[in-house]
Amino acid sequence: MNNVAHSDIERLRDGIDAAWEEARKFGLDPFPTHFELVPASIMYEFASYSLPGRFSHWTHGKAFYRQKMQYDLGLSKIYEMVVNTNPSYAFLMDMNNLLQNTFVAAHVFGHTDFFKNNAYFQHTSRRMIDKVSIHAERIAKYEFDHGKDEVERYLDAVLSIQEHIDYNLLLNREAPADAEEGSKTPSTEFDDIWGLEDRAKRAEEERELKPGKPPKFPEKPEKDLLLFLIHHSPHLEPWQRDVIEIVRTEMLYFIPQMQTKVMNEGWASIWHSRIMRQLGDRGLLPTPRRSSSRSCTPAS
Template sequence: MADSDLERLRDRIGYAWEIAHEFGLDPFPTHFELVPATIMYEFASYSLPGRFSHWTHGKAYYRQKMLYDLGLSKIYEMVVNTNPSYAFLMEMNDLLQNTFVAAHVFGHTDFFKNNVYFQHTSRRMIERASLNAERIAKYEFDHGKLEVEHFLDAVLSIQEHVDYHLFLKGEDEAEEEEQLRRGEVSRTRPSTEYDDLWELDHEEKERRAEEERERRRGRPPKFPEKPQKDLLLFLIRHSPILEPWQRDVIEIVRQEFLYFVPQMQTKVMNEGWASIWHSRIMREMADRGMLSDAEAVEFARMHASVLSPSRTSLNPYYLGYKIFEDIERRWDNPTREEQERLGRKPGMGRQKIFEVRELDNDVSFLRNYLTKELVEELDLYLYKKEGDEWVIVEKNWEKVRDGIVASMTNFGFPYIVVDDGDYRGNRELYLRHLHEGQDLDMVYAEKTLQYVHQLWGRPVHLETVYDGKRILLSYDGERNSKTTLER
């Protein structure tokens, strides 16, 4: 970007900020920084600036770079959900492109601030990620880089198996936890960065003592009492072999993944919301003479490119944009039946989309507002591979809507729970896949079981359904096996 355009960009960002507020948006204060393409690749690959190093991040970096070099993908911006928010612009983008990106960013930061699913995320994650990286670097120094990397391989293979609902807590509790971690307040005994791990160790000793008492009474308790979705938390608390530093590494991975969960829950809404407002902010800037006619035409081209529908996958920008647009239109112009039966009043479209932005996630958004008319207009359908060809298998609008919603259950990851942590009375770990029509990749599942064994230290088992049959995959430290179960 030319140096002569920097002052103009600063002014345009200010205008976009003012217009966003005129439209009723309430974004976090946003700090913009121009960075070269290599830094943008790094941020996109690591998902957070300053995050811990691992080869998977490097792999993602080179994939991003290759796609960009081949002209198959372009990163316009990256924005981080913090307060204040941080947004990174590409140096090589021109003035118009970065103005367009800034307008888009204000839609995101308004969404971060006001959507209920983001209310429990840490607003200091950049600082926390850097501290986490320092802790992992210290473990690499103490225990060897290769050992820590191999341990991270195992943890990252199951990082998505967390339970977000356990993470929800009030801001006061979260602040107290952060103060304890920083040492700004103390417990009744001396505080260290491992206090949470010592407490888990104490809980584990108490649990084992209670188990022993129950065994003596002839009533071995079920462990856990009910299935546990948060596999990482279960390993932190109950793995019989992990050292304190290893429990800490798992907790780092868990906390960072939980930070990204609201973004996964609202991808369609968040991108649709940002797209709605970048289009309106930029049009308003053009109407006020802040953009030239040529820039207005070029923006229309860029906007159309971002919202271009795909023939093989859902474009979240396009789908979210169209649904928000349809909600506003329908609530601005309710039918007579809607007015009489539902009490809708004309002209309530803006209020309605702000309400949806605040209260919904992608599942409720699509279930409630993806209408028959939109499914037909957007030409949505379900398809699958039969032999060597992809074929359309469903065009009924309700089944299409429900199929899209189902694909978002657990963010597309298999839903696996800890069913028994003392299987066969031998401290073996029994996991159960809650099968919802999508079979596991057997090669991936068997390799992942080996990683889980690395974290548990005893034989591990996974019950699932494959080709319509209940099977049990097992790994005992030396070999994988597969057993067909009775129905």
């Protein structure tokens, strides 16, 4: 921020406002977006934690060291980081020039439109920055109560299975009985064939429930391993269940971003090219000032 002249900040603000106007003209409906200029160290810290204010763990430090070293060596560069909240937060690199950051802002509006309107994100928390800050406070309290090493060892175990959750949030676990019966109206003389599998399953269940044989547990396969441990593990202490719930809640927030990565980036890229073309046609593209004291590391 200190490397950016006040006049450049004003010009960047004007460029972002113009990009927002063009995005709305194209029919995009993004969340209101708050932009911040940050140095590389802050950008890579946020990127390594995935969200500002998240709980501390050595894996986040490892990610920071790897990403920051690649940036310092000129092997890669993060141009922006966007947070799926309402309002959204977008962090721009202060070492980018004025034109680059205007370009990136147009890209951001594609992302925030995608976050707001894509079906995969409809059940994600729009106040996740507040939530992860509360999670971090709870984990810090557990470290004080039970020891940092103990909590770290337990987090190591939970994070090793963090992706074993139920991704299909929009699917019902079990269809209503009346809806199932209503779909089985006979239409031909061979319709009874389709019931063979259901009858075989019922017969198998009856055999398993014979006297002297313990009932099947769980009754149905459970894909969400973290949720299963929270509800059924007889050995966990309350703080350990809470840590699993924290990790699970945060993973449910991140999973849609993993599922839609290519589509999300493609959507943002299509719209930043159209928005910037319109700004160029209107003569609104900012021209960066030349300065021998500032340079940009090339992206990979």
